[in-house]
Amino acid sequence: MTATTTTTTPNPDPSGAPGLSEPVGEPPLLEVRNLTVTYGGGADAVPAVRGVDLRVEAGQKLGIAGESGCGKSTLALALLRLLPATAKLTGEILLDGEDVLTMKWGRLRAVRWAGASIVFQGAMHSLNAVHRVGDQIAEPILLHSKATPAAARKRAGELLEQVGLPAARAQAYPHELSGGQRQRVMIAMALACDPRLIVADEPTTALDVMIQAQILRLIEQLVADQNVGLIMISHDLAVLADTCDRLSVMYAGRVVEEGPAAEVYTDARHPYGKALSAAFPRIGDLSSRHAPRGLPGDPPDPAALPGGCTFHPRCPVALDSCDTEDQELRDAGPERRAACVLVDVDGTHVDSARPDAKGVNAGGAQPGDDEARSTS
């Protein structure tokens, strides 16, 4: 995608996300401002994404974590306006400073694949079973460039080699490849038009751990070599912490915590971030103190969100006021933000010992139990 004018002054950072330096005069690669996505309308409206701000620079890897149903895939699809017509979007999605939400269709077609491309989960379902994978990789090249069919096929072979497969595998049909190989094909396809941003939605979920590690290292290598931006979406906080620079944790359609990936994983500020982190085992420490612990209860139905802080019904440290008072993201230490009334501006941890804490879910993840997560 061609960068739009860079003569304007830098956009102020509405998310306030610190630590993301922006070259003077250059808009960030991706800036999402106050994005909302609502499926349907009236009494049946489902607010799947609610006021999300994100920012990704070239070469940066942002992880988006959260339980099933928190709006991760909706957010990913919204970035390229790939949602069904029932979805209503508001806010801004600025790709190189150009708003995806107000683009004309012709421009949007050009931006898809070339400006940003998506690697979906479940390559078997995303690839067309009756076409050779080389032809499927060549297709966006033919659509987005003046390449001849022969040149596009040659490029497809090169892309396969780039993702660690022999060029000759271009002749294979999806069912002739292993799950890991198919996911490599998906990544090759995503790279076909030299995008500036790659959105990877659960790219390794269906793979065994060995192949998962290979695919993650491949994605990391490609981001470094080609200086693209990466948004990686996963329910697996450990995978994101291992792969990404920064992490945003979503709950009920909103970002409730963000910061450097390793810090959010080992020392989350928000009770939900803490609970999500505590749900994953720490490699190398299998003592009972570090045993993974689940979070009782389920995320709320987006069509019937609880009042106040949407996490309060599951929160082990909720105060009475959390039933009615919602929280915006607030500073929670250097380069950290969290949407919790108990987070102090200086980043002091959630204080689970407050006398007015209601102490629900006493058997679940205990946010005050930081020690258990700080030694990995």
Ligand SMILES: Nc1ncnc2c1ncn2[C@@H]1O[C@H](COP(=O)(O)OP(=O)(O)OP(=O)(O)O)[C@@H](O)[C@H]1O
């Ligand atoms: N086409 C749709 N019409 C109505 N509601 C939808 C539609 N797609 C998703 N939703 C709802 O929007 C909410 C967010 O769904 P989404 O798939 O974005 O979550 P997710 O975090 O990606 O979950 P998962 O990890 O299970 O894919 C859910 O409540 C879901 O039921």
